[in-house]
Amino acid sequence: MSELIEILSIPVIRNALIGMVFAGATLSLLGVVVVSLHLQVMRFMLMHVGLLGAAAAIALGASASAGAFALVPVASILLGLFGKGRTTSASAAGGLFMTGSLAGAFILLARAGVPAMDVFAVFAGNILMLRSADLVSVIVLGAIIVAAFVLFYREIQLVLYDAERAQALGVPVRAVILGLFLLLGAGIAAALRLVGALLVDAIILLPAVGALRFARGLGSALLLSSAFGVAGTSGGFLLAVYFDLPIGASAAAVASVLLGLTALISPRTG
Amino acid sequence: MSRFAEDAPLRAAGNDPAAGPRPTERPPGAKGEPGAKGGPGTVTDTAAGGSPVLELIDVRVGYGNTPVVEGVSLRVESGEFLLLQGENGAGKSTILKTILGLLRPTAGEVHVLGRSLTGVGAASRARAVRRRIGYLAQVHDPPALPMTVAEAVLLGRWGSSFGGVKRPRASDRRAAARALDQVGMSELARRDVRALSGGQRQRVALAGALSREPALLLMDEPTTHLDVEAQADLGRRIVALNRDHGISVLLVSHGSFSESAADRVVRLAGGRVAVDRTDADPADARWRTEAAAGRRRGRGAGAAGDCGAGPAAGGANRE
Numbered sequence: 151m152s153e154l155i156e157i158l159s160i161p162v163i164r165n166a167l168i169g170m171v172f173a174g175a176t177l178s179l180l181g182v183v184v185v186s187l188h189l190q191v192m193r194f195m196l197m198h199v200g201l202l203g204a205a206a207a208i209a210l211g212a213s214a215s216a217g218a219f220a221l222v223p224v225a226s227i228l229l230g231l232f233g234k235g236r237t238t239s240a241s242a243a244g245g246l247f248m249t250g251s252l253a254g255a256f257i258l259l260a261r262a263g264v265p266a267m268d269v270f271a272v273f274a275g276n277i278l279m280l281r282s283a284d285l286v287s288v289i290v291l292g293a294i295i296v297a298a299f300v301l302f303y304r305e306i307q308l309v310l311y312d313a314e315r316a317q318a319l320g321v322p323v324r325a326v327i328l329g330l331f332l333l334l335g336a337g338i339a340a341a342l343r344l345v346g347a348l349l350v351d352a353i354i355l356l357p358a359v360g361a362l363r364f365a366r367g368l369g370s371a372l373l374l375s376s377a378f379g380v381a382g383t384s385g386g387f388l389l390a391v392y393f394d395l396p397i398g399a400s401a402a403a404v405a406s407v408l409l410g411l412t413a414l415i416s417p418r419t420g
Numbered sequence: 421m422s423r424f425a426e427d428a429p430l431r432a433a434g435n436d437p438a439a440g441p442r443p444t445e446r447p448p449g450a451k452g453e454p455g456a457k458g459g460p461g462t463v464t465d466t467a468a469g470g471s472p473v474l475e476l477i478d479v480r481v482g483y484g485n486t487p488v489v490e491g492v493s494l495r496v497e498s499g500e501f502l503l504l505q506g507e508n509g510a511g512k513s514t515i516l517k518t519i520l521g522l523l524r525p526t527a528g529e530v531h532v533l534g535r536s537l538t539g540v541g542a543a544s545r546a547r548a549v550r551r552r553i554g555y556l557a558q559v560h561d562p563p564a565l566p567m568t569v570a571e572a573v574l575l576g577r578w579g580s581s582f583g584g585v586k587r588p589r590a591s592d593r594r595a596a597a598r599a600l601d602q603v604g605m606s607e608l609a610r611r612d613v614r615a616l617s618g619g620q621r622q623r624v625a626l627a628g629a630l631s632r633e634p635a636l637l638l639m640d641e642p643t644t645h646l647d648v649e650a651q652a653d654l655g656r657r658i659v660a661l662n663r664d665h666g667i668s669v670l671l672v673s674h675g676s677f678s679e680s681a682a683d684r685v686v687r688l689a690g691g692r693v694a695v696d697r698t699d700a701d702p703a704d705a706r707w708r709t710e711a712a713a714g715r716r717r718g719r720g721a722g723a724a725g726d727c728g729a730g731p732a733a734g735g736a737n738r739e
Contacts, residue, residue: 188564307565311567315575315576317522319578319579320520320546320547320578320579367566368567371566
């Protein structure tokens with residue numbers, strides 16, 4: 151225990167833990183949006199757009215987060231504006247995005263001669279390289295996400311529950327959805343920095359899926375999702391530090407185990 | 421034969437031309453008129469000065485450069501039940517969106533509950549009007565978001581008194597509870613909506629519309645995708661809301677809702693009014709008599725009927 155405390159006293163480790171816990175508590179709220187609006191394919195596309203953005207930024211000598219933050223929110227807004235009515239080909243578009251983005255990322259990284267460890271960091275994250283600016287951006291983004299849910303709780307609830315009814319009542323549905331898409335894009339970009347492109351779901355999606363098995367409303371879904379998110383990220387982090395494992399992968403493993411447990415004990419199967 | 425369809429002969433008899441005036445010429449004390457006796461929630465202030473709750477005058481609406489509704493005029497009197505029919509793409513839902521202020525007509529006038537939804541300030545007037553309109557769409561798949569029945573109904577009051585940082589008040593919760601009681605779902609108030617049947621979810625949605633204490637109910641294919649029993653149940657409740665509580669109803673249907681429930685049937689084709697017929701029309705009354713006789717024969721034979729039996733037969737006879 152004292153060994154663990156000693157490790158956590160190292161600034162870079164402490165910052166990483168704060169970043170992971172904060173991300174688990176706040177970015178996981180976006181998972182409720184993903185599940186409720188059936189955005190699984192879209193978040194899949196955005197993950198790969200982020201991957202491409204990160205690869206392009208590294209190839210240009212910039213930070214991976216900057217590339218992801220520049221590209222993913224823009225892509226999410228474009229999908230929000232023009233994606234409606236094109237859902238019939240969503241699976242095909244998802245496949246196209248994944249293949250195209252992976253191909254583009256590999257080509258850019260290869261052409262730029264990026265070292266293998268940096269390439270690995272894009273896919274699996276490297277939270278120990280988290281800079282203060284990255285930590286601040288995660289905290290600010292988390293605060294914005296929480297504020298959005300608090301200030302527009304009923305509007306978001308209506309849109310997630312029944313967008314047609316919300317529109318008939320006069321809720322600015324399009325603005326709400328675009329706002330949520332923008333937050334989702336930024337959230338994916340932030341999660342990508344923490345755990346890498348392949349493990350974004352560990353922070354955003356898995357906690358929400360588990361939470362929705364027990365929740366009785368949007369409020370409890372958000373609280374539970376946040377709790378599962380913190381449990382997954384902090385548990386994974388401590389496990390990684392204690393057993394000298396990759397942090398992103400450990401967090402993803404704990405989140406997966408938690409989701410499996412919720413599936414076993416939840417009152418619902420759906 | 422559905423229980424809802426059993427109401428039809430009563431309404432048809434009540435609107436027999438020999439028995440009284442047309443619905444648009446109701447005598448004092450008739451349903452929806454000042455002095456009418458109704459149950460809790462009876463509408464008495466639908467539109468000031470006895471004006472219609474809804475009036476569309478030569479309205480044109482389109483999406484981009486594509487016109488969908490061309491020169492439609494409609495009028496719904498206080499307490500009237502108007503059934504708006506038409507094939508897919510005829511412009512029915514576009515008209516509902518226009519009435520809700522979600523689409524702006526390119527020409528013509530729209531008056532809802534005594535307010536014009538055209539010209540300067542139309543958007544703010546539309547917001548005000550929406551507070552007194554209940555809207556019910558067709559039933560969808562169960563939502564992915566968990567929600568109790570009580571909460572789902574309460575959301576129906578959004579924009580009426582709460583929204584944004586303004587939280588629901590005790591009066592909102594009371595109105596929601598009353599609406600839930602009106603659709604007979606009070607005992608399921610704490611149930612998760614995801615666990616309900618399609619018919620029950622539609623009753624919850626109806627309660628949400630009623631929670632606004634509406635003067636006008638707009639419904640877009642409310643019985644579509646429901647099983648026969650649920651169609652009958654919902655149809656009966658809608659008729660009762662109109663008949664017993666005086667709530668004006670504009671119900672859009674491509675043909676699955678019984679014509680015999682309505683005071684008037686308007687059929688759209690190609691964005692225009694093709695048929696506008698009150699149930700006091702002699703030809704229509706003759707059809708109703710035949711339809712009612714058919715329903716009685718069906719009951720006697722133990723045949724299963726539904727809301728769809730009326731319009732299908734009616735459509736064949738009337739056009």
